Amino acid sequence: MAYETILFDTTDAIAKITVNRPKALNALNSQVVDELLAAVEEIEKNEDIRVLIITGAGEKVFVAGADITELAKLNPVSAKHFASQGHKLMLKLESLSIPVLAAVNGFALGGGLELALACDFIYASENVKVGQPEIDLGIIPGFGGTQRLARIVGKNMAKEMILTGMRLSAEEAEKKGIVNRVVPAAELMETAEKSARSIAKKGRVSVYAAKQAINNGLDTDLKNGCEIEINSFALCMASPDANEGTTAFLEKRQPEFKGSLKE
Numbered sequence: 001m002a003y004e005t006i007l008f009d010t011t012d013a014i015a016k017i018t019v020n021r022p023k024a025l026n027a028l029n030s031q032v033v034d035e036l037l038a039a040v041e042e043i044e045k046n047e048d049i050r051v052l053i054i055t056g057a058g059e060k061v062f063v064a065g066a067d068i069t070e071l072a073k074l075n076p077v078s079a080k081h082f083a084s085q086g087h088k089l090m091l092k093l094e095s096l097s098i099p100v101l102a103a104v105n106g107f108a109l110g111g112g113l114e115l116a117l118a119c120d121f122i123y124a125s126e127n128v129k130v131g132q133p134e135i136d137l138g139i140i141p142g143f144g145g146t147q148r149l150a151r152i153v154g155k156n157m158a159k160e161m162i163l164t165g166m167r168l169s170a171e172e173a174e175k176k177g178i179v180n181r182v183v184p185a186a187e188l189m190e191t192a193e194k195s196a197r198s199i200a201k202k203g204r205v206s207v208y209a210a211k212q213a214i215n216n217g218l219d220t221d222l223k224n225g226c227e228i229e230i231n232s233f234a235l236c237m238a239s240p241d242a243n244e245g246t247t248a249f250l251e252k253r254q255p256e257f258k259g260s261l262k263e
């Protein structure tokens with residue numbers, strides 16, 4: 001599919017999506033959301049892709065939120081559709097069988113922070129500012145901010161951020177666990193790619209099992225979360241990767257993981 005608002009390329013086993021609407025600070029209009037959904041569906045079908053990196057075009061902004069020009073025209077029915085599509089995208093990223101890394105290269109506000117929060121982890125450049133400023137537009141976050149942010153920073157901090165619309169620096173966001181690591185802007189993409197290359201060498205099945213066990217476990221209580229882990233651990237043994245990984249260790253060589261989710 002030809003995309004107009006995103007750049008989509010794949011090098012070796014790593015796919016990169018760049019939200020690319022520089023004139024609107026990479027804001028998410030319906031077209032961007034639809035194209036992101038289509039690209040993620042393309043990735044889902046391609047077993048050769050092992051990690052996805054999401055970033056924004058330019059050096060100033062990751063994504064400045066949902067497109068406010070479009071928001072201004074919404075009625076309750078179209079708003080429900082718009083928010084549902086956004087949620088569909090975020091849930092798809094979260095449940096994607098491969099890890100999704102956000103390389104946040106500037107402002108990540110509103111839907112931009114929500115997009116990053118739906119990724120498995122976030123690397124940020126030093127110039128980053130994150131926040132949920134929707135309250136200043138007379139609305140609330142619509143792509144998962146009230147839910148995912150609260151699960152990461154806790155109820156009270158999420159309320160302070162969402163009710164005041166405050167922006168956090170990269171350093172503050174790191175302290176609160178919103179971003180994993182802050183690096184100089186010039187090192188951001190290399191940091192994300194290095195991490196992606198490292199994950200791409202692991203077993204597809206064990207990476208998938210670990211991601212799903214963490215995500216699904218956090219949606220439930222500890223006892224059920226542990227049950228999820230037990231079953232995910234056992235399922236790993238169905239893949240030849242478990243035998244390859246343990247044998248390679250005992251034979252003092254590097255493993256060559258070839259397991260597939262299609263087996």
Ligand code: CAA
Binds near residue numbers: 061064144
């Ligand atoms: N939607 C549409 N256009 C946007 C936009 C957005 N979210 N953010 C910026 N733009 C546009 C501006 O209108 C401006 O366009 P023109 O050049 O045509 O005037 C252009 O991008 C540059 O923006 P600024 O002049 O504002 O740039 P700045 O450097 O002074 O400020 C900024 C940068 C702090 C990111 C500021 O643009 C800003 O605060 N943007 C809005 C952030 C926001 O409120 N996001 C939440 C959106 S609602 C949402 O996301 C709901 C949801 O949960 C789904």
